[in-house]
Amino acid sequence: MTIDRIINILMKSNKIFVTFHQSPDGDSLGSSLALINGLRSINKNIFIVSKEAIPENFSFLSLSNEIDGNLKEIPSNADCLVTLDCGNVERLNCDVKLDNRNFIVINIDHHLSNDYYGDINYVDTKAASVGEIIYRILTEMKIDIDTKIAECIYTSILTDTGSFRHSNTTYNTHLIAGELINTGLDFSSVHRKIFDNKKIEIIKLQGLVIDSLYTNDSKDICIMKLTEDMLSKVGVKECDSADLISIGLKIVSVEIAILLKETEDGVKVSLRSKNYVDVRKVAEKFGGGGHIRAAGLKLDAPIEEVEKILLKELEKELI
Incomplete structure (x- = not known):
C-alpha cells in the first residue's frame, strides 16, 4: 500500500524536505506545516523549502515562521523530498532538478491533473484537500494530533472546501474536521484569523x-x-x-x-x-x-x- 511505503521512507530518512506549489494557499501551507509539526514530534529532521514567504493571514500556524523564502534549494545531502498539493514539477516552489539526484521524491496530491512525477505518487482525487491525506498519514503513524497540528490540518480543509461549501466536501471531510475539533481546537478562531483579519x-x-x-x-x-x-x-x-x-x-x-x-x-x-x-x-x-x-x-x-x-x-x- 502506498501510504505504508511513504511511512516507511519517512521513518528511514534522516533529512526530509517539504515543498508545495507556487503562490501557496491554505491547503499547501496547512498540510505542509501539519506534516512538519507531526514528524518533529517524533524527532525527525524535516525542513520546509520555499522561494516565497508565508502570506500574513496564515502566520498564526505553528512553525509558519520557517516559511520565509530563505531556503530555496534541496540540499545535496537530502534523503527525501515530499511535494504537497502540486501537480507538476514546473510549479514547485523550490529550485530542484529531478534528474541526477540522490534523494527520493514523494508526490502527495489530490489534483486529477497531477503528472505523477515522483518516485512514489499518492494522488487521491477524492480527498477535498491534501490536509485530509496528511491527517491519514499521521494517524497511521500513530502520531498524536495535538491542537497545533489540528489547527494546520483544519486550515487546509477549511480553505480548500470554501468553508465546507464546495462540492469537493465529503462525509470524510466532516468526519476529520470533527476529530480535529475533539482535540480542543478553537475552530472559530481559525476561521476569524483567515477570513476576518483583513487590513x-x-x-x-x-x-x-x-x-x-x-x-x-x-x-x-x-x-x-x-x-x-x-x-x-x-x-x-x-x-x-x-x-x-x-x-x-x-x-x-x-x-x-x-x-x-x-x-x-x-x-x-x-x-x-x-x-x-x-x-x-x-x-x-x-x-x-x-x-x-x-x-x-x-x-x-x-x-x-x-x-x-x-x-x-x-x-x-x-x-
Missing part, C-alpha cells in the same frame, strides 16, 4: 475590483481584474485572489467567475464555477490545471488579450 487596504482593493467587474452579454460569466495599478493605488504589493474571485460567484446569474491578476511576468488567471462547467478542462488547454470547479493558469500576454482569449473559450463551455 483596510485589502478591503479598499476589493472595492476597486468590484467597481470594475462586469458580466458577459448572457450574464453567466463574471470577469474581474486585479491590476498592478489597483495594488499601487491602495498601497499593497500582494493580495489573496481567493477572496476576490468568490465575489463574482455571488451574483445570482453567474456560473463562471474569472479573475485576471496582472504580474510582472504575465497574467495569473483564477477560474471558478458553480454547478456544471469543468473549468479545469479550460485551464489545461493553456498549460494550467486544478479541480473541476476551481482551476488556474498563467499566460504571458497583456491582460486585455488574456481577457478576450479566455472569455471566448469559456463561452464555448456554456453553449
